[in-house]
Each structure stands twice: as structure tokens, then as C-alpha cells.
Amino acid sequence: MTTTATTLKGQPLDKAVLESMLRRRMFYTPSFEIYGGVSGLYDYGPPGCALQANIIDIWRKHFVLEEDMLEVDCTVLTPHEVLKTSGHVDKFADWMCKDPKNGEILRADHFVEDVLESRLKGDKEARGEKIEEKEVDPKKKKKKTKGQEAIKLGDAVVKEYEEILAQIDNYNGEQLGELIIKYDLKNPATGVLPTPPVAFNLMFQTSIGPSSNLAGYLRPETAQGQFLNFAKLLEFNTGNMPFASASIGKSYRNEISPRAGLLRVREFLMAEIEHYVDPEGHKKHSRFHEVEDIELVLLDRHTQLSGQTSVKKMTVGKAVKDGLVDNETLGYFLARIHLFLEKLGIDQSKIRFRQHMANEMAHYACDCWDAELLTSTGWVECVGCADRSAYDLTVHAKKTGAPLIVRERLDEPKIIEEWETVIEKKKFGPFYKKDGKTIEAAILATSQEQRETLAKEMEQNGKVVIDVPGVSEGKVEVSKDLLALEFRKRTENIREYTPNVIEPSFGIGRILYSLIEHNYWTRASDGGDEARGVLSFPPAVAPTKVLIVTLSTNQEFGPFTRKLSQKLRAVGISSRVDDSSASIGKRYSRNDELGTPFGITIDFQTVKDGSVTLRERDSTHQVRADEDKIIAAIQSLVNGAKSWRDIESELPVFEAQELEVR
Amino acid sequence: MTTTATTLKGQPLDKAVLESMLRRRMFYTPSFEIYGGVSGLYDYGPPGCALQANIIDIWRKHFVLEEDMLEVDCTVLTPHEVLKTSGHVDKFADWMCKDPKNGEILRADHFVEDVLESRLKGDKEARGEKIEEKEVDPKKKKKKTKGQEAIKLGDAVVKEYEEILAQIDNYNGEQLGELIIKYDLKNPATGVLPTPPVAFNLMFQTSIGPSSNLAGYLRPETAQGQFLNFAKLLEFNTGNMPFASASIGKSYRNEISPRAGLLRVREFLMAEIEHYVDPEGHKKHSRFHEVEDIELVLLDRHTQLSGQTSVKKMTVGKAVKDGLVDNETLGYFLARIHLFLEKLGIDQSKIRFRQHMANEMAHYACDCWDAELLTSTGWVECVGCADRSAYDLTVHAKKTGAPLIVRERLDEPKIIEEWETVIEKKKFGPFYKKDGKTIEAAILATSQEQRETLAKEMEQNGKVVIDVPGVSEGKVEVSKDLLALEFRKRTENIREYTPNVIEPSFGIGRILYSLIEHNYWTRASDGGDEARGVLSFPPAVAPTKVLIVTLSTNQEFGPFTRKLSQKLRAVGISSRVDDSSASIGKRYSRNDELGTPFGITIDFQTVKDGSVTLRERDSTHQVRADEDKIIAAIQSLVNGAKSWRDIESELPVFEAQELEVR
Structure with missing residues (x-):
């Protein structure tokens, strides 16, 4: 799984820089951060939410x-009984170990994975191999940086470790415990072996109603x-x-x-x-x-x-x-x-x-x-x-008796010929007394082949012997006045089945985060001293479609900005206005980090003739046309009907205003 | 609050009929119904969800x-500390009583309301007044139907009851308890007084993390x-x-x-x-x-x-x-x-x-x-x-120290002249030892008026006496080498404030349910024997915009149906196809119950010339035109650009096919 993470343009991906950008632009943020946060809980800010x-x-x-x-x-709230039936109460668990020295709680599979990967890394160092610059999972970083020395492993051991890692998701708790013992996997933080893995159910529990007697879970x-x-x-x-x-x-x-x-x-x-x-x-x-x-x-x-x-x-x-x-x-x-x-x-x-x-x-x-x-x-x-x-x-139907099945009318009725058992109920029960039900179940459980044999036996002897575990040493005699075995024909018009x-x-959330990484890249700024982040989301996915900027803070531009954003809103295109005093280059750059695909600039020419420029995020190229043409162009870009190349060939390219970060 | 519920057309609203329709059409349904359900939990089916x-x-x-x-x-999961600070842990509660005889748990305000309303109803009956046909809240029905006899009340009592009901939401637990005693409000189900109201916190509790030591709530x-x-x-x-x-x-x-x-x-x-x-x-x-x-x-x-x-x-x-x-x-x-x-x-x-x-x-x-x-x-x-x-x-900032404030640059700097206290820290601490902090806080807490007085005292006596509760019998002497009181001028450029x-x-969910009731009405069927439900949602709100029906189950219609639904999908309009063998009238009627505003019929004429008919749900009027014109019409109806009246005046009215329930 060793990988070298790259950006959209194949540049090495600097995760720290990306994360700082995502935080600055409020894509997401730890929940309750001013209270110190709670691990595993995140809020989405405006761009993340969009x-x-x-x-x-x-x-x-x-x-x-x-x-x-x-x-x-x-509903998210789910009563105990439902999740008991579905198997989640008993089986929806991860394997958890505890470090007996510092009390740290460890997820067993991750722990085994971490220690083995760390040893393999130490082996490579000892062999003098260049270690690939791998972006390390932050959850593992802490342990890895601690105490793993460069120790050479035998070739067979390396192969063993690699094979374990390839199927790490396939071990159960007992097997993970065995691996910990076999390979002496000590917690690098304390130098001691963790306790054997135990199952930890992953569901959040609560109780429903004022009398607190209905246990429930969050699904x-x-x-x-x-x-x-x-x-x-x-x-x-x-x-x-x-x-x-x-x-x-x-x-x-x-x-x-x-x-x-x-x-x-x-x-x-x-x-x-x-x-x-x-x-x-x-x-x-x-x-x-x-x-x-x-x-x-x-x-x-x-x-x-x-x-x-x-x-x-x-x-x-x-x-x-x-x-x-x-x-x-x-x-x-x-x-x-x-x-x-x-x-x-x-x-x-x-x-x-x-x-x-x-x-x-x-x-x-x-x-x-x-x-x-x-x-x-x-x-x-x-x-x-x-x-x-x-x-x-199947399990819910069995538990509740609800018919969770499909009843399908057969195009052609199905004719079924098979051996059936006919029990003479009136005599059968009184005869066998308390064992009656068990014996009846054993009879019903017989296969077609067994029934054919039993029918012959019955015809010959007037009685048959049935295997009934737990009754009369396992064998029970049934006479022909209590049971008949008949080969019958019947017609079925309906087929019932439980669908798969x-x-x-x-x-x-995982897709969203991966999408961010896959669309992230950096471009050199004018001076070349600083790389600036870009998120090249497709227009349909981008949080906001259009940034509207004014050339300056001149009051004259106000009415144009308002009209333009109203028009965009009317055709269902989300936009934001940035009429701050920052330079246009800076404002566009801020915007590239938010992944906004298009920018419209309102300048003094706009005041004269109503034309505006349209900038495309990835190429930074611009075209200029009157407002309505630009809006139509954006619509066709967002709904995928046209590409930026189409627009560049249709509308006049604009190059006058080189205030721009390329 | 006595009301006569009516439909959109002013007909008396039969809630049982409406609810049966909503259930049949799967707008919503009790969650976990095959397990017997859990009160207060509902799932939305496809139309409710849309x-x-x-x-x-x-x-x-x-x-x-x-x-x-x-x-x-x-996140929904919220740690205890946040909701403790916000006041929800202590105050987010309803008042709860218990019936000591049958253990029933009652919400105190609803209980008082129910019993008083029931007595008022009994009074009206006793006076021989016609009782307005009121649709009764199902949560109250059970109690009301039990045991309230037609007993006449005094005029003053009626007025008292009515005044209590008008402000029923204004009583706290103690006051509700007093009402129960004062008016002898017995639970009709058992004939006994409920226990005094106690606060019941309405938050669901859980714990976060594997060690179960971080208490949390669902927000x-x-x-x-x-x-x-x-x-x-x-x-x-x-x-x-x-x-x-x-x-x-x-x-x-x-x-x-x-x-x-x-x-x-x-x-x-x-x-x-x-x-x-x-x-x-x-x-x-x-x-x-x-x-x-x-x-x-x-x-x-x-x-x-x-x-x-x-x-x-x-x-x-x-x-x-x-x-x-x-x-x-x-x-x-x-x-x-x-x-x-x-x-x-x-x-x-x-x-x-x-x-x-x-x-x-x-x-x-x-x-x-x-x-x-x-x-x-x-x-x-x-x-x-x-x-x-x-x-x-304010409470979160106070608890965490986070600056949840706005800092605003002042257009004109603000000049402030006021009395300030200057403590000689190096001497002050060692002199007062453990009481130092308390005394300092008391000095800082003094008002401008007090400081002015203290300054005079200091000038005269070289010392002042400060009130410090809990230290030296509440009075502490401070000499001028430890404290100075000065009238100073300073300039502020920034204003800080906590926004409101x-x-x-x-x-x-409440809006959704009310919307259903407000848009519901019934129209007589052809035979007049049966009223059929209609939900007249505005097109933009309706769960599905278009129903596509075929005149018969003829295979020939298949390609037209598919093409039409693809075209509608392409312009973002949701449609459903009903090519079942039910009559067109029946299919449209089913659809009226789902609130679908438009219906398109594909018939043999469609196969010949590509034209289709468009039916409007509320008037049941139809127009006929070629497919693309009909799609354009639907678009303008859904986005609100045109009304049905506009469409009727633009496209040829279709009256040939009178298979329709009016």
C-alpha cells in the first residue's frame, strides 16, 4: 500500500499545506473545537456543505x-430488537486491545498493521534502501515516529510480514491476538504487549421514552x-x-x-x-x-x-x-x-x-x-x-412473522409431483403423547428420496422406522394407521420467494475528501516564490459556480453586482460577491482555493456598455461579452452542454487586464 | 382553540379518510411497524421523502x-459540556406527572388542557348547545371519550377555565401542580389525581468513545x-x-x-x-x-x-x-x-x-x-x-475563553475619559498574601462613581476602605503606595461587541403535514358514490411533477414512454410511468392522491404524429400538442413562469377523450 500521493497535475502532494488550506477556507473543521473538540466529529463549513x-x-x-x-x-433511532435480529447487536464490532501500562485503547488490526509496517520500514533503512516519501496516515504517525530502529529482517520474515499485511482485513480477534504473541508486537509507546483483543460493539446506545426501558441505538x-x-x-x-x-x-x-x-x-x-x-x-x-x-x-x-x-x-x-x-x-x-x-x-x-x-x-x-x-x-x-x-x-420475517416476500403469478401454472406425508392427527397425538410433536417434525423433515424408501417399507411391513434424535434411543416405529406416504400431483399458480x-x-464524507485530494494542485504565483492552491472541481460539483468581483471598491459598481447576482440566482446558479479592497489577483486566488470555476469582473467598461469579463479557473483565460451572453455561457458550462474551449471559440478573448495570477 | 377543520375547498375535513389515504400512498408510515412500532418515530415513503x-x-x-x-x-452528537453551558442540561425539560394507580406517564400541561377542555365540552352538552364538529387530536381522543359526563358548570368557572386554556403554555411545573389540586383534575382513566409534576429532560443521552467516559447527547x-x-x-x-x-x-x-x-x-x-x-x-x-x-x-x-x-x-x-x-x-x-x-x-x-x-x-x-x-x-x-x-x-465565550465577538474599526476614534485603578503589583501581592486576588477583584469591580469618591478619600487620608465580602469582616484598608486612582483619557479605534x-x-415535518392538510380536498367521482382525494400542491412542491400513462398496455407505446421520461429527466423534471392495466381514470385518480400536478397520455395518435395530451390535476382539463411543446409548457408551469390558464390559451384544448373522473 506504499504510495506517493500526487496532485491533479502529478505534483507531490503536500498534505500539511492542503489541510491548512481546507481549514482556512472552512471546508471542514473539528466539531466543538472551542471546547477542545471530540475526535471523529467534524462540521462542514459553507464550501464543504455546498x-x-x-x-x-x-x-x-x-x-x-x-x-x-x-x-x-x-429514523436514525432504532430499537434494540431490530438490531438484535439483524445481527448487529452481536456482531457489529471491531477488535480492541488495551495497553496494560498506559491504558491506551488500540484497534487491534490497526495496531498489528502499524507495528509490522514500521518494522518493514526499519528493515529498508537497515538495507540502505531509499524509503519512498509516503504521506503517512496521521492516525499512525505518532507511533511510527517513536522508537523504530533500523533493524534488518530476514528475507523470509519480510515476505511473511508482507503477506500478513496483504490480508490484514481477513483476521478475526483470536488470530490478531496470535499474531501479537507470535511476532512479539509491543506497543512502541510503552514497550509492553497489549491485552488480547476483545470485541467492541460500534453502535451508540441510548434509551427511548421517559421510563427509560426501551433500549435503542443510533443506526x-x-x-x-x-x-x-x-x-x-x-x-x-x-x-x-x-x-x-x-x-x-x-x-x-x-x-x-x-x-x-x-x-x-x-x-x-x-x-x-x-x-x-x-x-x-x-x-x-x-x-x-x-x-x-x-x-x-x-x-x-x-x-x-x-x-x-x-x-x-x-x-x-x-x-x-x-x-x-x-x-x-x-x-x-x-x-x-x-x-x-x-x-x-x-x-x-x-x-x-x-x-x-x-x-x-x-x-x-x-x-x-x-x-x-x-x-x-x-x-x-x-x-x-x-x-x-x-x-x-429472512431474519426479520422470521422474527416478526411479516411476509417479506414476493408473490409472483406464474405465466404457466407449475405442476408438482412429489411424495407427501399424511399424518392421522387424531390418533397420532394421543398415541405418542409428549413426543408427538418431535416425531411429526422428524417425519416432515424427510427428503423426497427417504420418503420413497419409507413408502416401500410401509407397503411391505405396514410400519416404518423413523430416526428421531432424542426420542426412544433415536428410532421410532410408526404404523400405517398413523401415517400414509403418497405420491401426489398438485398445481401451483403463485410462486413465493424472498428476494436477494x-x-x-x-x-x-470519504468520497468528498478523496474528491478534494484528486482535484487539488498548485500553481506558481507571478513572482514564483509561493505556490497557490487550486481545486479544479467540475462545474456541477463546485461549491459555488461564480465569483463576482468589482475592479475596485467604487460605489458605481454596486447596482451591476446586485443585478448580476439576481440574474444568476434566477437561473439557479450560485454566486458570491467579493467587493473587498484586496487586489483582483488576490481575490481570484482566494477563489481558486474554494474551487469556484468561473469569475466575472465588473469594471468601468461594464458601466459604459454592460459588458463583463468571464474568467475560467484552470486556464485563467478570459472572455468578454455582454452580461446575458456570459450568463448563458455559464449555464451551458455548468450543465455540461459546453466546454470552456467552446466558449473561448464563441466569445471574444479578453487579454487587456493582466492583473492576474497565472 | 375550537376549530372546524376544512379542506382546501372548504369541505369538512375527515381526518380518518385523509390519514388512510396518506398511509395507502406511503407519504409516511410508523417506523419499525412490523416490530410493533415506536411512538414518535415515523419514516417517510417515496412521496413524503420527495x-x-x-x-x-x-x-x-x-x-x-x-x-x-x-x-x-x-454533528448531531454533542458532548455534555456544550449543552451544560448552553443551559439545556439544566433547563430543556417538560413537566411530567405519573398516574399512581396505572403508572401512566402524562405530560402535565397536556393533561391539564385535556381535562379542562373535556369539562367545558361536558358543560356545553349539559346546556344543550350544539358542539362544533371538532377534529380531535388523536393524542387526546383516548381520554376524552372516557367518562366525561355532561355536567353544567357555573358561568364564572367556564370563564376561569377558558382563561387558563388561553395561557396554558405559560405555567411552570409548580403552577400546573397547583391547578391539578385546585380544580381536582383526576385522570379520567383511573379516577385518581396524578403525582406532582417533575421536570423531565428531553435530550437523548449516549456516550462517545470506547471507554464510555465522555457523556453526550443527541442535539x-x-x-x-x-x-x-x-x-x-x-x-x-x-x-x-x-x-x-x-x-x-x-x-x-x-x-x-x-x-x-x-x-x-x-x-x-x-x-x-x-x-x-x-x-x-x-x-x-x-x-x-x-x-x-x-x-x-x-x-x-x-x-x-x-x-x-x-x-x-x-x-x-x-x-x-x-x-x-x-x-x-x-x-x-x-x-x-x-x-x-x-x-x-x-x-x-x-x-x-x-x-x-x-x-x-x-x-x-x-x-x-x-x-x-x-x-x-x-x-x-x-x-x-x-x-x-x-x-x-456570551455563555460559550465565558466558558471556553474563545472570543465570540465582533471587532469593528470605528470610523471616528472614540475618546474615553474615566477613572482607572492602578495597582502596585509588586507590593500589593506580598502585602495581602492569600487575600490579594479577592481584594484586587473587588477594586476592579468598583463603579465610576465609587472610584471618584475613593480618589477623594485617598487624597485626604492617604488610604481608602474597600468593601470586600469574606475578607477581614468585609472591610479592607488599602494605602496609597499600593493603589492609585486616576482620571485618564484614552482613544479607542476598535469597538468590540457580542452580536445578538x-x-x-x-x-x-410539521410544515409538511400542515401543507398536506391545507392542500387536501375531495371531488365526487363520476358515479357520485365515492369521493376521491386530491392533493393540490403547487407544481414546485409536488413530489412528482408528471405522470405518464399509456392508453392501454399495447407494446407500441413503450418507446414513446421511455423517450418522454428521458426528455423530462434531461430538463430536471421528475416523472413516473404508470403503464398498468388499470383504467386511465383510475390511474389519474391514484395520481391525484399523490398530488402530481400534470399527466401526459400516450395514445394511438401519439404513435402517428408524436402529439400527446397534457392533463392538469385540479381542473382535469386537457390540452394536446407535440411532445416538445408539452415539455416546454410543463417547464414553465413548474418554474412558475406560466399558469395553467396561460397554457390553456396557448395550446389546443383536448376534449375527445372523456374517460376521466372530474
């Missing part, structure tokens, strides 16, 4: 509107609310399958030690889709042909288990055909996720889809691929795409 | 974009996160005042007994504005002239305290001039709130602004007006507009 709203807007159009998904908004995912509404949603969809529900909302995970900025937080915005599909017929998708030629970068389960991280690039059509991706519906959504990330402005060379290994998978999933984005912290899971099979609907669920699940 | 998104979209345009407010998104309002970011937001706004921040997000209140559907829930979406204003100069607002002629319906504090509920209708300009509304900024927002509600489609005759009484006000407010909407449950507080003065910024906050705060 960026988030635009990502959500594009998500809604790309997924929900495009496929007529049924959007729902369910760890939006999915459960969607599943519980399945029957109503199916009815709303007039019974048609397949269909999807979708939800955008906050979820909560009480992370053990969140230390990676927006990438690991305790409260986060999720956008989740639950796509319900008939499990029969290998989960085909009617629109798969639209995406089958899209190329994806895949890192499959087998590669990781063999200790490698090499990827395969192939079309999603081939990946499904080869069985690398299980089925069309899963493949369809992987491709749609890829297209969504591309639309946002995620760097295409920094996406891969990684398959979960068996132990890594959530308790409800039977297959899962993560869309991972490359950032200065390494590869970060930003979208999960899980096949949850029929798990959730394919779940694309988006962590909006 | 309606909510549209309300939020209009809110953002009307407030945030219109006035360049700084939108932020802060009860979005405001605190905004206040804590004040200094950063002011800087983001390049120091300019006034400005506003805004936030849209979930908040939580652990209601004692939530039983009124969407009107009293435990988890709800809020949209809040914190407008920061200089307290000097009586809080003028630069855009007040734009709204001063808007008429508001006002129910002021004095009227309520005198036991009345009569309203005054006047322009906001006059209300501010007369001092009924304290200042321009508060008046400006009341008018803007009114315009927002009007834009949504709230019935103008069902809005009033009610001023809070002193005891009713939240602990942080110095004045507050609620926009109340009339529903079948009576007048419901949907928007609060509070003047929080400098309360919050005007806070418009919107309960989106």
Missing part, C-alpha cells in the same frame, strides 16, 4: 431518478429501515420486481480511535441503495448491456489471499463472464458506481474495486466489492457493493 | 441563497453547532456584519408521550437560521422596506395573558412602528417566513403569528414569535422566530 449537497444532488440524479428508485427517509447503516418497509415499498411499486429503494442520511459508528480526519468518523452521511432481485436465473440485469464495455480495475479475493495486491483491468462484461464478479446485477452496479465517481471528478487512475475476503465480510454479506480511492492515506474504501442475499429479509439484495453503499 | 426534499429546496433558495447565508452542517436543536463556529464563520465572511448562518439537519427530543402523528415526534428535520446583528441602533435591517407592507396576523403576549385569543391583522411595518414587534430584523424575518409559507402553498387564512408569554419562552430567548398553522389538531407551532439576544455566544441573534427555526 460540495456535499452537490455530490448528493448528482447521486440522486445518477441513481434514484435514472432508475425510478423509491427513496425513503427512515449503523440506513439499510435496516429500508428492509423493514419492504412489503409497503413492493406494494407502492404495484408489485413489480425488480426494484430498488434508496436512502440518504446520517449513520453512526462509535469508532475505537478515529484519527484520520474525514476518512474515519463517528457520524457520517451515507447514501444507500437496496436493489431487490429475484435469486432465480442468476440475477440477470435488463440494462447490463449498457455498461458491459466499461473497464474496471479489479483486485480479487484470491489475489489478496495469496499475499498479493496486483490488479486486473477488464470490462465488466468479461469479469461477469469469467465469474470474477458473480452476476450481472452486481456487475451492473459496480459499473454504475464507476460512472458516478467519474462524473464527480474522481481521478480515473486512482480507483480500484477490491473484493472482500471471507472473514472480512460483514455478517450479512455473501459477496462484497469495495470501490477504493487512492489518497495520501493509501487506498480508502469509499463505496461498498455487497450482495446481502436474502439474509435481512444487492446493496451499493456510499460514504459521502 | 415532498420533504422539495420543501428543503425551496427553503434553501428562499433563505440561504437569497441572502448569501453561510450554510453549515454540524435538541441545530443552533449550538452554529454558535460554536461563530468566530470561523465571521472570518469566512471577511469580518462583515450582519450575516447569517443556516443549517438543515435532524434534531431529537425525547417527548414524554408523542401521540399526534407527524406533529409531535422524537426525531425530526429542522432548518434553522442564526442571523447575527449588532445590538446597537435597535436592530435595523437594510431590506426591511422590501417587506414592510406585508400583512401579518398577530396574537400578542398581552392578549393571551388577558385570557383572550383574538388576533390583530396589520402590516409588519406598522407592527414594528407600534412596538408590537420589537425591531426591524425580527419583523423582517416574520415577513420572510410568511412569504415562504405562502410560496409552499400554505393556506393564507390558516396562518397566525403568536408571541410567547414570559414563562413559556425557552431559557435563551428574550422574545419569540411562532408561526402557527391551523390544522385539524388546532393551531400548531411550525416555525419559531426567537430573539436569543447575546445569550449563547435572531433565530428563525423551522420544523419541516
